[in-house]
Amino acid sequence: MWRLARDGGELDLNSSYAYLVLAEDFASTCRVAVSGAEVVGFLLGYQPPERTSSVFVWQVAVRGDQRGRRLARRMLDDLVDGLPGVHTLEATVTEDNTASRRLFASFARSRGAELTWSAGLLAEAFPDGQDAEPRLHISPLTRS
Numbered sequence: 434m435w436r437l438a439r440d441g442g443e444l445d446l447n448s449s450y451a452y453l454v455l456a457e458d459f460a461s462t463c464r465v466a467v468s469g470a471e472v473v474g475f476l477l478g479y480q481p482p483e484r485t486s487s488v489f490v491w492q493v494a495v496r497g498d499q500r501g502r503r504l505a506r507r508m509l510d511d512l513v514d515g516l517p518g519v520h521t522l523e524a525t526v527t528e529d530n531t532a533s534r535r536l537f538a539s540f541a542r543s544r545g546a547e548l549t550w551s552a553g554l555l556a557e558a559f560p561d562g563q564d565a566e567p568r569l570h571i572s573p574l575t576r577s
């Protein structure tokens with residue numbers, strides 16, 4: 434996961450330690466996509482303790498040569514299908530991340546769910562000049 438995030442260059446790179454801890458302690462809300470012996474995609478998520486009927490997707494990434502093959506969509510589907518008590522999926526996405534916005538819109542459409550936005554993390558909250566991260570909410574999540 435760390436290598437994918439580093440090599441892709443689009444995501445904020447967390448420490449390798451952070452990816453390992455999340456994968457161990459939040460395994461039920463994290464996914465990897467594997468091709469042969471290689472990890473070619475990952476999704477990091479957690480259930481906010483104050484909103485246990487939500488799952489928050491922190492990072493999702495697919496290796497460049499594997500994009501456009503529904504890997505990200507399939508990781509989101511698998512995540513939600515494994516969490517029967519979860520009715521809302523949340524994430525934050527910058528204004529300029531078209532691929533990510535389209536991914537979540539496509540996921541919402543396929544689930545027949547509504548996608549709404551809230552303010553999320555404002556630009557002035559970041560000490561390092563990062564762009565604002567509006568928060569999306571996809572609900573209600575139904576299972577087939």
Ligand SMILES: CC(C)(COP(=O)(O)OP(=O)(O)OC[C@H]1O[C@@H](n2cnc3c(N)ncnc32)[C@H](O)[C@@H]1OP(=O)(O)O)[C@@H](O)C(=O)NCCC(=O)NCCS
Pocket residue numbers: 441443444491492493494495496499500501502503504505506507530531532533535536537539
């Ligand atoms: C965002 C990302 C994970 C999408 O992965 P992917 O496996 O290629 O996406 P999918 O094939 O599952 O596509 C799902 C939907 O998103 C759309 N989409 C994906 N990438 C797109 C792009 N670059 N431009 C426009 N639409 C895009 C697809 O067309 C599809 O929509 P559709 O069902 O309406 O056809 C991948 O581009 C990536 O790793 N980006 C860099 C990391 C990042 O920005 N992550 C998100 C923030 S945490």
